[in-house]
Amino acid sequence: MADNKFAAYICSGCGLGDKLDIKTLEKIAQKEGKMQVVKSHPFLCNAEGVQMINDDIANEAVTHVCIAACSRRAKTEAFHFPTVAMSRANLREGVIWIVAEGEAHDEVRQEMANDYVRMGCAELKKMKLPAGNPDTAHSKRILVVGGGMSGLTAAFEAAEAGYETVLVEKQSQLGGWAAKLWRRAPFKAPHAEPQDTGLTVLAAKVSSHPLIKVHLNSSLAETAGAPGRFIVKIAQESGAITEETVGAIVQATGFTGYDITKLPELGGGQANVVDQAGLEALAIAANGGAIKRADGKEVKSAVFVQCAGQRGSGGNGSGRHLDYCSGHCCATSIKQAMYFKDQNPDIDTVVMYSDLRVPGMGEDFYRSAQEKGVIFTKAKVTAVSGGDACKVEFKDLILDEDTSVDADLVVLATGQVPSAGVELDAWTQLTAEADGGSDEAKQKIVVMNKTSVLNLTYRQGPDLPQLKQGFADSHFICFPYETRRTGIYAAGPVRRPMDMLQATEDATGAALKAIQAVENASLGRAAHPRSGDLSYPLVRLEGCTQCKRCTVECPFGAIDEDERRFPVFNEQRCRRCGTCMGACPVRVISFENYSVDTVGSQIKAVDMPDEFSERPRILILACENDAYPALDMAGLSRTVYSAFVRIIPVRCLGSVNTIWITDALNSGFDGVMMMGCKKGDDYCQGLGTRPLPHEQDRRHADPARPGTGARRHAGSRHHRQPARGHADQ
Amino acid sequence: MSNANVQANLSNLARYQNNFLKEVEANVEEGHMVKMCMQCGVCAGSCPFGPDWEHSPQKIFMMIRAGKRDEVLGSDSMFMCTSCYNCIVRCPRQLPITHIMHGLANYAHRIGMAPKGQPTRQFATLFWNNLVKKGRVNELTLTLGHYFTNGLVSGIKTALGMQSIGLGLFMAKRLNPMEIFGGHGVKDLKGFHAIVAKAKEIEDRKKGFTA
Structure with missing residues (x-):
């Protein structure tokens, strides 16, 4: 303590001096707060005020600074003193701006300010300047899991930014879902015609990139470590294992189509009733010529049933399938109807929708299809029979009548099912049962683990936590790509349902997040949301009772357990939220400044x-x-x-x-x-x-x-x- | 209306296929815009006569796309349009809805499918025939013709009811009773008839009607 020197700086600008008695605040900081240096300034955040503080730090050896001015969220650039511990007493947003005007309130206003100064000083006394985590992790390589459109884009973007990238793909060739498409919806104006997927070009760029190493026919046998020091075992189909050290991971494992045979009420499983992937296969086989059905007959009329087994009871089907909208299917059906119309405008194509949802600039694409003569009918499909002449029975929602239409081919727009691996809640429950001695649970875990994508060695389970409906994300909008496993980022339809354009944008974002994670890990700092935070959880293990509360409650899976059930902190995985600190019943976990x-x-x-x-x-x-x-x-x-x-x-x-x-x-x-x-x-x-x-x-x-x-x-x-x-x- | 084009369309009427839509595109003014409707229903909600129509424009467009030829061309809904243009102004897809309504009415009338006795249609016919005869509207014969549309008795009743207005117009020299004997025409009546005949010829050619 001898080397510590505490100082409080009180601002009287922004009306603080008019509404508060600054002299009293100074006295409190000195007498009660026990601050060795107490100064006030009429404009603390201007160059002069900041210089005053910097001078004290340099000349008076001040080590701890309490700023009694505005909220800790304001003026962070002015009040940036990286060499000292700092607390902020919020007198502006927290006192003078929220206490009622007028003399009648002077006393309570002053009391409030007094207390905040007392609190700021008291907090400062207990703070230390975070020294930073000495255990830094230096791998800046990025692993991309999945070689589809998202994975390829993520790998390419990361490599272009100068980061060495390892790409793992399960199949024998790159491309994933995109390789199964004849054309994709347009990305650019005029948004009128289906486009080439661009996959060949991208895959060639990735394969030949000097910073990208591609592992085909491979999957992850094990992922251990933390940001900056992940060690992954890449298993080839042949059984050979390659070990790679990487700093961050982008999981772009995509989706599978909802199983069409689960939709018998919409003719799923019957002849000439296909899903969108099925039609893509027919279009690829036709190679620009007339699209033929499986039995070889040329398709002269096609009906597209939107929301097949999607959107709960709002879509078509029994309502017991997927509860969400997959976002891409309307544009995909529009694109597929164009396959027919572009080849032969006399082919009848009817798209049956309840709400046509074409995000982005899809409205132009929709209009283009209308111009080509695709008929759009607002309808609820009640039954589909396949066979040689398919029959679609439906209720026309505009004309309010039950009717039917015949078609050569019926296309069901089924939804995206994320390939996110093991569902952790079920896994955790089984683990608890297995710990209790259930052999059945143990066997179930073995089966479940075979579906894992990452095979993480984390205590909290082998895959990313799933947010909603099996999608791996922490929040679709506020924290995109950031999963609840630091350093592992989800991109593309594994994160939320989306189309190809969104997936490529996603991949770019996730690649940037991965870069942020490796850079912060190499400096011993927090990744996000407290990006750059040097504090990290410190634990006094001699006081630990091995209750496991911290390891269970850590939302980010940062804490493992050793053989004796003591917590093992992986600081690089930590987000500095302090949940472990709140959980600890014996209070042995703390941060230097919190x-x-x-x-x-x-x-x-x-x-x-x-x-x-x-x-x-x-x-x-x-x-x-x-x-x-x-x-x-x-x-x-x-x-x-x-x-x-x-x-x-x-x-x-x-x-x-x-x-x-x-x-x-x-x-x-x-x-x-x-x-x-x-x-x-x-x-x-x-x-x-x-x-x-x-x-x-x-x-x-x-x-x-x-x-x-x-x-x-x-x-x-x-x-x-x-x-x-x-x-x- | 013996017309090869129309006959071909009539014989091929599958539901929810493009046949009727194509017929409309080929024969109806602005018919090519029908397919661009996105079924938002703003036209139906904007029409001041909305509640009085059997089928709103939105529904008519859907019926065309659903191949309901008889229902559409036999409907009196298009005749209800008062050309206020509210729908055109509001349509987010910028469909010329008013023009399409008149186009449909005109087409239905020409191929003889428009509902018999529909007042708007009757009056429009009366007006047109009156106009074409002399190149200008003969107000007396037009009015009387309108009064007697529904028969002699109701015609006399209406005429008697309007007696005082007629007398007033006569006193103010706004009504010449002698007009009842044919009235006066435009200066070059022959030239006028030639213009009308030429216009009809052009329109017929455009819409696929052969004379």
């Missing part, structure tokens, strides 16, 4: 008014990913909220340790509010899909404080301290 102490000391630093002063105190633990930005937005829009709350940002509600709640209630808080996502929400990293501390029963896991972790919503009436029961107002 720990049970940094938050606990803030809670204890709040000045508690007299019990009968009618000034309750509510603690808010706010997730820094969503709740804290929302609170900042409230400040920005001058939304008034209670000046009785004291807000502490946390990295994730998962990192909330139950001791904080106990401490808060013991130190006089009237209630605690957790602000963030609740169980079942999945908009952030998929964390919300796991039970968070306030939703799970940690009672038995917390031997030190029985009863503190019971299932509850913190702050509910019966958890109030009886002595402070006056706060009902």
